[in-house]
Amino acid sequence: MLDCGMHMGFNDDRRFPDFSYITRNGRLTDFLDCVIISHFHLDHCGALPYFSEMVGYDGPIYMTHPTQAICPILLEDYRKIAVDKKGEANFFTSQMIKDCMKKVVAVHLHQTVQVDDELEIKAYYAGHVLGAAMFQIKVGSESVVYTGDYNMTPDRHLGAAWIDKCRPNLLITESTYATTIRDSKRCRERDFLKKVHEAVERGGKVLIPVFALGRAQELCILLETFWERMNLKAPIYFSTGLTEKANHYYKLFITWTNQKIRKTFVQRNMFEFKHIKAFDRAFADNPGPMVVFATPGMLHAGQSLQIFRKWAGNEKNMVIMPGYCVQGTVGHKILSGQRKLEMEGRQVLEVKMQVEYMSFSAHADAKGIMQLVGQAEPESVLLVHGEAKKMEFLKQKIEQEFRVSCYMPANGETVTLPTSPSIPVGISLGLLKREMAQGLLPDAKKPRLLHGTLIMKDSNFRLVSSEQALKELGLAEHQLRFTCRVHLHDPRKEQETAMRVYSHLKSVLKEHCVQHLPDGSVTVESILIQAAAHSEDPGTKVLLVSWTYQDEELGSHLTSLLKKGLPQATS
Amino acid sequence: GGEYQDFHAFDLSEATRVLEWIDDKGVCVAGYESLKKNEILHLLLPLRLSVKENQGLFPERDFKVRHGGFSDTSVFDLKHVLDTRLLVTSGLPGCHLHVWQVTEDSDVIQAVSTIAVQEEEGSLWPRVAIFSSMAPGVLHGARLRGLKVVDLETQKTTYSSGVGDSEELSSLQVLDADTFAFCCASGRLGLVDIRQKWAPSENAGPGPGAAARRWCAEVGGRRRGPGPSIASLGSDGQLCLLDPRDLCHPVSSGRCPVSAPSPAPELLRVTWAPGLDDCLAVSGFDGTVQVYDATSWDGTGGQVEPVFTHRGHIFLEDNQTDTAPLVTTHTWHPHKPRTLLSAASDASLHVWDWVDHRAAC
Numbered sequence: 001m002l003d004c005g006m007h008m009g010f011n012d013d014r015r016f017p018d019f020s021y022i023t024r025n026g027r028l029t030d031f032l033d034c035v036i037i038s039h040f041h042l043d044h045c046g047a048l049p050y051f052s053e054m055v056g057y058d059g060p061i062y063m064t065h066p067t068q069a070i071c072p073i074l075l076e077d078y079r080k081i082a083v084d085k086k087g088e089a090n091f092f093t094s095q096m097i098k099d100c101m102k103k104v105v106a107v108h109l110h111q112t113v114q115v116d117d118e119l120e121i122k123a124y125y126a127g128h129v130l131g132a133a134m135f136q137i138k139v140g141s142e143s144v145v146y147t148g149d150y151n152m153t154p155d156r157h158l159g160a161a162w163i164d165k166c167r168p169n170l171l172i173t174e175s176t177y178a179t180t181i182r183d184s185k186r187c188r189e190r191d192f193l194k195k196v197h198e199a200v201e202r203g204g205k206v207l208i209p210v211f212a213l214g215r216a217q218e219l220c221i222l223l224e225t226f227w228e229r230m231n232l233k234a235p236i237y238f239s240t241g242l243t244e245k246a247n248h249y250y251k252l253f254i255t256w257t258n259q260k261i262r263k264t265f266v267q268r269n270m271f272e273f274k275h276i277k278a279f280d281r282a283f284a285d286n287p288g289p290m291v292v293f294a295t296p297g298m299l300h301a302g303q304s305l306q307i308f309r310k311w312a313g314n315e316k317n318m319v320i321m322p323g324y325c326v327q328g329t330v331g332h333k334i335l336s337g338q339r340k341l342e343m344e345g346r347q348v349l350e351v352k353m354q355v356e357y358m359s360f361s362a363h364a365d366a367k368g369i370m371q372l373v374g375q376a377e378p379e380s381v382l383l384v385h386g387e388a389k390k391m392e393f394l395k396q397k398i399e400q401e402f403r404v405s406c407y408m409p410a411n412g413e414t415v416t417l418p419t420s421p422s423i424p425v426g427i428s429l430g431l432l433k434r435e436m437a438q439g440l441l442p443d444a445k446k447p448r449l450l451h452g453t454l455i456m457k458d459s460n461f462r463l464v465s466s467e468q469a470l471k472e473l474g475l476a477e478h479q480l481r482f483t484c485r486v487h488l489h490d491p492r493k494e495q496e497t498a499m500r501v502y503s504h505l506k507s508v509l510k511e512h513c514v515q516h517l518p519d520g521s522v523t524v525e526s527i528l529i530q531a532a533a534h535s536e537d538p539g540t541k542v543l544l545v546s547w548t549y550q551d552e553e554l555g556s557h558l559t560s561l562l563k564k565g566l567p568q569a570t571s
Numbered sequence: 572g573g574e575y576q577d578f579h580a581f582d583l584s585e586a587t588r589v590l591e592w593i594d595d596k597g598v599c600v601a602g603y604e605s606l607k608k609n610e611i612l613h614l615l616l617p618l619r620l621s622v623k624e625n626q627g628l629f630p631e632r633d634f635k636v637r638h639g640g641f642s643d644t645s646v647f648d649l650k651h652v653l654d655t656r657l658l659v660t661s662g663l664p665g666c667h668l669h670v671w672q673v674t675e676d677s678d679v680i681q682a683v684s685t686i687a688v689q690e691e692e693g694s695l696w697p698r699v700a701i702f703s704s705m706a707p708g709v710l711h712g713a714r715l716r717g718l719k720v721v722d723l724e725t726q727k728t729t730y731s732s733g734v735g736d737s738e739e740l741s742s743l744q745v746l747d748a749d750t751f752a753f754c755c756a757s758g759r760l761g762l763v764d765i766r767q768k769w770a771p772s773e774n775a776g777p778g779p780g781a782a783a784r785r786w787c788a789e790v791g792g793r794r795r796g797p798g799p800s801i802a803s804l805g806s807d808g809q810l811c812l813l814d815p816r817d818l819c820h821p822v823s824s825g826r827c828p829v830s831a832p833s834p835a836p837e838l839l840r841v842t843w844a845p846g847l848d849d850c851l852a853v854s855g856f857d858g859t860v861q862v863y864d865a866t867s868w869d870g871t872g873g874q875v876e877p878v879f880t881h882r883g884h885i886f887l888e889d890n891q892t893d894t895a896p897l898v899t900t901h902t903w904h905p906h907k908p909r910t911l912l913s914a915a916s917d918a919s920l921h922v923w924d925w926v927d928h929r930a931a932c
Contacts (some may be wrong), residue, residue: 178635179637180633183580183617184580186580272901367584390676393640397639400641
């Protein structure tokens with residue numbers, strides 16, 4: 001099972017995946033060899049504790065080390081908001097999160113992990129967020145690569161996704177941003193800084209709701225650099241709770257960040273900021289300009305929502321939404337233009353503050369997808385789309401450019417892909433030699449039929465001669481002989497009929513050894529043909545054609561040839 | 572000089588030479604490489620750019636690929652047939668025009684039919700303009716002698732120049748239901764009424780030294796009052812403004828400050844701003860787009876200065892290649908008066924808005 005996410009737009013059971021697709025009544029552990037989690041975003045791991053502890057799964061759960069470290073933090077944060085703030089029942093508990101994480105097996109990049117004696121997996125760098133990985137899943141010579149979310153262009157704190165020419169049978173890639181042409185990062189950053197600067201210059205307060213461990217670090221680096229360059233004095237705060245842990249994890253997993261950060265890390269810790277301080281709730285009431293990064297990102301609850309409520313009434317203030325907001329959240333409402341919000345207790349909040357949107361999320365666009373397909377060289381591609389819209393153009397583009405099949409299944413649809421795995425079979429030298437000794441040169445273009453016995457033992461395939469197989473198995477050999485009767489109209493003596501048969505076959509079967517034996521019988525290779533008189537009708541001759549099982553093909557061919565009759569004898 | 576009001580830079584997967592509006596919400600672009608499949612894309616403008624004023628908040632700042640299609644031939648020109656879902660493209664080889672359909676329920680642009688162009692001209696390709704009406708007609712031609720109007724549906728020729736003149740065409744533009752304008756590469760300009768046999772009102776023909784220059788032209792709709800509404804641009808940077816009633820004597824002319832003649836004169840483009848008076852944009856000389864205010868010229872042909880120069884294509888160039896990007900085409904936004912789109916040979920696509928420091932207009 002690839003990923004196990006929560007749908008952030010629903011508050012009821014629709015937010016969980018439908019596990020009945022795996023099995024309706026059976027135990028999930030019996031149907032799944034393992035679960036793979038690509039990265040810590042809640043739409044990829046949010047339902048994991050529910051799945052393992054409430055629905056029931058006891059098998060291994062694989063993820064990268066940073067994901068293993070950060071997942072439980074986000075899950076606990078999410079749980080707290082759902083249960084404590086919203087009072088939800090039927091939600092997973094803190095203990096369930098802990099028990100779920102006990103089932104996790106952490107993997108390193110490019111490390112081949114044996115899940116069992118057949119299944120192996122390997123993680124590749126995906127960019128996108130800290131610890132995000134693409135996974136190759138392999139059984140024998142067949143494999144699937146699942147990308148999770150990835151990004152093909154490096155940014156300020158993460159590198160770009162990369163995979164080798166692993167040639168999987170199938171590449172499963174996200175295609176949410178496939179139809180988007182994004183404006184240049186420089187323009188977006190310049191606009192973001194311009195907005196923040198303008199607000200701060202006029203004495204306003206800027207709220208930036210963020211997911212704790214994602215673009216937040218990117219924006220922090222950006223603001224820090226800008227503040228330094230412009231010698232700005234207004235304070236920048238990062239809300240507590242996740243701050244220290246966030247920076248701690250970035251330091252811990254420094255190898256997962258990009259080259260530039262790793263290099264500068266020696267002189268100066270890129271995640272320890274000069275101008276950015278820890279936030280205290282009381283600061284929100286301080287006079288004067290400031291910038292605050294607060295969680296969660298969609299303003300759906302918690303500290304960011306608290307601060308938003310305090311600052312919303314002043315038009316000097318600004319809120320910059322840095323990412324996609326799911327329908328139902330306050331973030332989504334204000335981005336849609338709503339300026340009067342109904343809060344708890346029927347209170348109406350009037351939003352006078354400036355509302356801006358600046359998406360820095362790092363997903364692959366069409367160009368990125370084409371790049372990845374070019375790197376991995378799969379036989380087929382499967383597009384997973386966030387919205388159920390037609391992407392026929394992208395499908396055709398991929399099919400034409402790479403000569404592969406491209407699938408875009410809808411939710412619940414099953415896709416079946418034919419594969420032709422090659423199974424290596426060792427052929428015994430003795431068998432090979434015997435075939436060569438048959439006398440006729442093999443034709444490279446024509447298939448050559450040979451008889452042997454296939455022995456399959458311990459994932460080992462051998463082709464040996466029947467005799468050898470019998471010997472190895474300790475069995476006695478039996479000879480199977482077939483005899484067929486062909487009736488011919490010929491009033492002459494048997495010997496003459498036999499002669500006619502011999503001449504005919506000699507001329508027709510040029511590539512076989514046809515002989516006329518002294519006792520009157522005719523042989524074609526090892527097949528014996530004898531002519532006899534019919535017991536009741538002297539005008540009819542009976543040809544007895546007999547062959548062993550090994551010569552079945554030639555035997556049948558001869559029989560049908562003879563049934564056609566003989567040419568008229570020339571005198 | 573000048574200051575930006577707004578500036579957004581995008582990267583297409585292939586460079587385009589066309590920017591054709593489909594209503595005011597989307598543009599079509601198309602690849603122009605030979606020997607490979609080119610894409611024709613219908614792009615939806617980022618939401619925040621596609622509305623009249625910035626009402627409330629429009630979060631989306633990305634282009635969306637709404638439709639896409641594949642062309643086996645290069646696309647040098649693309650025209651939308653107004654009030655239909657049809658597009659007509661032209662390129663090399665120049666023996667056919669291609670008609671395409673953009674459908675609602677699929678995101679693939681389908682090839683519908685081809686229009687044979689009688690005279691194949693090697694490296695010349697037919698210019699295209701559309702007579703939009705109940706029965707749309709496609710005006711096309713690579714030379715004056717091959718100029719004709721073909722009914723889009725029946726493919727019957729409804730008008731033909733009928734002349735033997737082999738002058739190469741550079742621009743074609745439909746002005747109304749009965750008239751069109753042409754400009755030849757030599758600089759010869761003409762206005763044609765298709766209700767009559769070929770009898771264009773035109774200028775005298777190529778002037779001295781004309782062979783060294785290549786010309787293109789555009790007719791602009793005047794917002795108010797009389798005055799020159801035809802602009803013609805030469806590959807040496809000369810910009811002439813003419814009144815349609817007297818094509819022989821330019822009303823005004825100036826020389827654009829370009830360092831060398833255009834490296835690709837076929838890419839030269841001059842356009843009138845639909846939302847501003849006497850305002851022109853010029854591109855094709857280098858990696859810039861220049862905006863001119865014709866009223867500020869003395870009109871005697873001396874050097875004129877642009878009120879704004881868009882240099883984004885040069886500044887944002889990522890790779891340090893030898894060849895600097897060349898602006899392949901530009902277009903004005905239909906109702907945002909100072910917003911333009913420009914595309915360059917490095918596949919960049921820019922949307923920009925400049926601050927007008929001229930006296931109140």
